[in-house]
Amino acid sequence: MAFKRIALIGLGLIASSISHAVRRAGMETEVTGYARTEKSREEARRLGLGTIFDTPQEAVQGADLVVLCVPVGAMAAVMEAIAGDLEPGAIVTDVGSVKGAVMEAVSPYIPENVHFVPGHPLAGTEHSGPASGFASLFDNRWWLLTPDEGVDRQAVEKVKEFLTEIGANVDEMEVSHHDLVLAVTSHIPHLIAYTMVGVADDLGRVTQSEVVNYSAAGFRDFTRIAASDPTMWRDVFLSNKTATLDILGRFTEELFALQRAIRTGDGEHLFDYFTRTRAIRRGIVQAGQDTDAPDFGRGLTHQK
Amino acid sequence: MAFKRIALIGLGLIASSISHAVRRAGMETEVTGYARTEKSREEARRLGLGTIFDTPQEAVQGADLVVLCVPVGAMAAVMEAIAGDLEPGAIVTDVGSVKGAVMEAVSPYIPENVHFVPGHPLAGTEHSGPASGFASLFDNRWWLLTPDEGVDRQAVEKVKEFLTEIGANVDEMEVSHHDLVLAVTSHIPHLIAYTMVGVADDLGRVTQSEVVNYSAAGFRDFTRIAASDPTMWRDVFLSNKTATLDILGRFTEELFALQRAIRTGDGEHLFDYFTRTRAIRRGIVQAGQDTDAPDFGRGLTHQK
Numbered sequence: 001m002a003f004k005r006i007a008l009i010g011l012g013l014i015a016s017s018i019s020h021a022v023r024r025a026g027m028e029t030e031v032t033g034y035a036r037t038e039k040s041r042e043e044a045r046r047l048g049l050g051t052i053f054d055t056p057q058e059a060v061q062g063a064d065l066v067v068l069c070v071p072v073g074a075m076a077a078v079m080e081a082i083a084g085d086l087e088p089g090a091i092v093t094d095v096g097s098v099k100g101a102v103m104e105a106v107s108p109y110i111p112e113n114v115h116f117v118p119g120h121p122l123a124g125t126e127h128s129g130p131a132s133g134f135a136s137l138f139d140n141r142w143w144l145l146t147p148d149e150g151v152d153r154q155a156v157e158k159v160k161e162f163l164t165e166i167g168a169n170v171d172e173m174e175v176s177h178h179d180l181v182l183a184v185t186s187h188i189p190h191l192i193a194y195t196m197v198g199v200a201d202d203l204g205r206v207t208q209s210e211v212v213n214y215s216a217a218g219f220r221d222f223t224r225i226a227a228s229d230p231t232m233w234r235d236v237f238l239s240n241k242t243a244t245l246d247i248l249g250r251f252t253e254e255l256f257a258l259q260r261a262i263r264t265g266d267g268e269h270l271f272d273y274f275t276r277t278r279a280i281r282r283g284i285v286q287a288g289q290d291t292d293a294p295d296f297g298r299g300l301t302h303q304k
Numbered sequence: 305m306a307f308k309r310i311a312l313i314g315l316g317l318i319a320s321s322i323s324h325a326v327r328r329a330g331m332e333t334e335v336t337g338y339a340r341t342e343k344s345r346e347e348a349r350r351l352g353l354g355t356i357f358d359t360p361q362e363a364v365q366g367a368d369l370v371v372l373c374v375p376v377g378a379m380a381a382v383m384e385a386i387a388g389d390l391e392p393g394a395i396v397t398d399v400g401s402v403k404g405a406v407m408e409a410v411s412p413y414i415p416e417n418v419h420f421v422p423g424h425p426l427a428g429t430e431h432s433g434p435a436s437g438f439a440s441l442f443d444n445r446w447w448l449l450t451p452d453e454g455v456d457r458q459a460v461e462k463v464k465e466f467l468t469e470i471g472a473n474v475d476e477m478e479v480s481h482h483d484l485v486l487a488v489t490s491h492i493p494h495l496i497a498y499t500m501v502g503v504a505d506d507l508g509r510v511t512q513s514e515v516v517n518y519s520a521a522g523f524r525d526f527t528r529i530a531a532s533d534p535t536m537w538r539d540v541f542l543s544n545k546t547a548t549l550d551i552l553g554r555f556t557e558e559l560f561a562l563q564r565a566i567r568t569g570d571g572e573h574l575f576d577y578f579t580r581t582r583a584i585r586r587g588i589v590q591a592g593q594d595t596d597a598p599d600f601g602r603g604l605t606h607q608k
Contacts, residue, residue, distance in 0.1 A: 073571075122518055126585070142518055181514050184504050185523040192496050195559045197581040199551065200488050202558075210485050212587040214426055214446055219489040220588060221525045227585035230578035237566045237574055247503065248563055252556065254506075255499045259552055262541045267377075270541055274534035277501040281430070281531035283516040284524060 003029050003065040003162060009056050009078055010069035011035040011044045012229070013124060014095045016133025018067060019049040021166035024135040034059035035130070036070075043130040057085040065162065068094035068106070072235035076105035088113040091155045095121055097182060097232070099146040099175045101239030107148075115155035120144045120178065121168060122186075126227040136167065143168035146175040176243075183243035187236055188251060191244070193225035194233070307333050307466060311367035313360050313382055314374035315339035315348045316533070317428060318399045320437025322371065323353040325470035328439040338363035339434070340374075347434040361389040369466065372398035372410070376539035380409035392417040395459045399425055401486060401536070403450040403479045405543030411452075419459035424448045424482065425472060426490075430531040440471065447472035450479040480547075487547035491540055492555060495548070497529035498537070 006022065008015040011033050019031050031050030035041045044052045053059040060066050060082045070078050075096060086092070092114055096102040099118050110116045123141035125132065143163045147156050160170045173181070200211045200219065215223065237244055261269040310326065312319040315337050323335050335354030339345050348356045357363040364370050364386045374382050379400060390396070396418055400406040403422050414420045427445035429436065447467045451460050464474045477485070504515045504523065519527065541548055565573040 144518070181518055184507060185515055185519045188503075189500055189523045189526050191562060192500065192559065194578055194581050195555060195562060196493055196496065197584055198577055199492075199554050199558050201580060201584055202554070203488060203551075208584070208587060211489055211584065214448070214485055215489045215588055219493045221529060222493050223581070223585040223588050225525060226578070226581040228578075230575050230582070233578050234571050234574040238569055238571055241566055241569075244566060245563065247507075248559075248566075250503050250506070251499060252559070254503050255496065255552075255556070258495060258499060259549065262545055262548060262552075265542055265545075267538050267542055270538040271534050273502055274498055274530070274532075274537050276505060277498050277527070277530040278534070280501055280505055280512070280515065281527040283512060284519055284527055 002027055005030045005063045006065045007060045007063035008033040008067050008069055011040050011130045012128050013132040015069035016049055016130045017137035020133055020135035025165045032059045040130050056082045060085050064090050066092045071231045072096045072098050072239045075102050079106045079109040083109045086114050091115045093117045093119045093159055097236050098240040099178045115152045117156050117159045118146045126224050128229040139167035143170050145172050146178050179240050180243045183247045187244050188247045190225055193222040196222050197226040306331055307369040309334045309367045310369045311364045312337040313372050315344050315434045316432050317436040319373035320353055320434045321441035324437055324439035329469045336363045344434050360386050364389050368394050370396045375535045376400045376402050376543045379406050383410045383413040387413045390418050395419045397421045397423045397463055401540050402544040403482045419456045421460050421463045422450045430528050432533040443471040447474050449476050450482050483544050484547045487551045491548050492551045494529055497526040500526050501530040
């Protein structure tokens with residue numbers, strides 16, 4: 001039931017982690033790959049991520065699973081390029097953070113005899129490139145699939161089985177709901193972290209060394225988020241425009257209410273608001289999606 | 305040259321960590337303490353944090369260093385209460401996150417023969433209470449002092465020596481500059497993290513379990529920040545009003561520019577902005593204030 005040959009198109013953090021996780025799982029699956037730049041292809045070869053080809057067409061030939069691991073804005077062009085070389089019965093999936101736009105972009109190029117099962121792993125680090133991947137990236141993380149109603153259920157189940165074997169928890173979600181949930185839990189948090197770091201950078205009155213040295217609390221976590229891949233995040237915001245603008249509107253509304261409380265000295269409003277937000281944190285710790293260890297403001301180590 | 309007796313007024317995260325760090329350093333210093341609630345005093349006794357008294361007056365008697373570890377809003381009342389029981393020549397310091405307001409509140413009650421050396425440790429976790437402290441909390445973290453020009457330099461040096469012995473890097477800063485720098489690196493980041501978690505909580509369309517389960521990227525770090533002590537943070541915003549409103553204005557200005565770029569599809573603006581913010585992150589890693597390990601979106605462990 002396992003895949004014979006998996007083609008990774010794009011060789012960044014997610015693709016290289018898939019390659020490591022496939023090997024860790026002991027699958028007999030062959031892994032092929034393609035990256036746009038010669039530098040990345042060379043690095044991937046040196047790292048032994050799989051059989052790396054100079055064109056995406058060669059990489060997908062004979063593959064029964066093709067994983068599109070390119071930025072959201074590059075999905076359509078890549079899919080158009082490989083469409084003619086896909087095996088009959090092959091399954092195409094992707095790892096884009098936005099699903100509506102990707103499905104719109106990719107679906108027109110999916111051949112009749114090929115199954116498209118869009119996906120999104122909720123896992124990542126602030127690093128990118130072929131050398132950034134590691135086998136445990138997906139362990140106990142969610143991988144959401146947003147297949148169209150008409151898609152072959154056997155194909156969906158086969159993808160689920162594969163993702164489970166590389167460590168992920170898999171769930172299905174309706175596509176527009178996915179894009180709204182992710183705007184809340186990921187896209188807008190990233191946007192405001194980028195904004196805050198930008199503000200600090202702009203302020204001539206606060207020298208860079210002060211911002212850097214005295215960033216123990218709060219700001220340092222923001223810089224970590226704001227160090228994520230710029231291309232990926234540009235594409236996320238451009239392709240999930242409706243949901244991000246919607247949530248952004250709610251965010252500024254709340255922020256202005258807190259700003260008003262500060263200006264008028266309304267301590268009760270602030271205290272009540274800050275108390276309420278503790279409950280969500282407890283929920284996350286209880287759901288096993290983070291630990292209760294007192295890390296904040298401290299050096300962090302990578303949990304294997 | 306070491307202190308003979310240190311009185312910790314307020315027994316939360318910072319005070320309990322000071323107690324552990326004093327013991328770790330092998331000082332022969334006696335530690336006394338006081339907390340407002342009987343529950344905290346009992347817990348502190350059980351944890352062996354020092355000789356715990358039922359009144360702050362008893363706790364400070366005979367102490368040559370008094371550390372005010374209560375929320376910023378409670379500093380004035382506590383200082384007024386202990387003023388008559390301080391030893392001649394004693395040094396009073398505090399650990400408030402805002403320095404201008406604390407100095408204004410505390411200074412009038414400082415007796416003639418007592419030295420006031422205001423301080424602020426840039427260290428913490430999202431936990432609070434007597435049981436939350438640990439000896440390594442201050443290791444390699446900055447502890448900023450904002451003494452008035454007129455204060456006895458020997459007292460300042462003695463505090464510096466003590467803080468260095470419990471692990472901290474010590475620096476001096478002009479008080480209003482401190483409050484501006486901290487608004488950027490800590491206060492506003494906390495405010496927007498609280499806001500974002502509040503928005504997620506409000507959205508009926510995104511159920512709580514979804515927010516919790518799918519919070520791998522970005523949002524989870526915000527919930528950690530937003531789980532910090534509500535009383536402490538209420539007091540921070542009420543007492544650092546000018547600087548937080550100033551930085552908040554800059555923040556919303558930048559955020560609106562990015563929102564406009566999303567709405568108009570200006571990918572170049574987004575890409576440039578996201579690229580610029582990577583540099584600050586590199587600076588923080590180079591300054592040794594965080595590691596380069598790929599933790600983000602992963603379970604975190606506490607680095608001892």
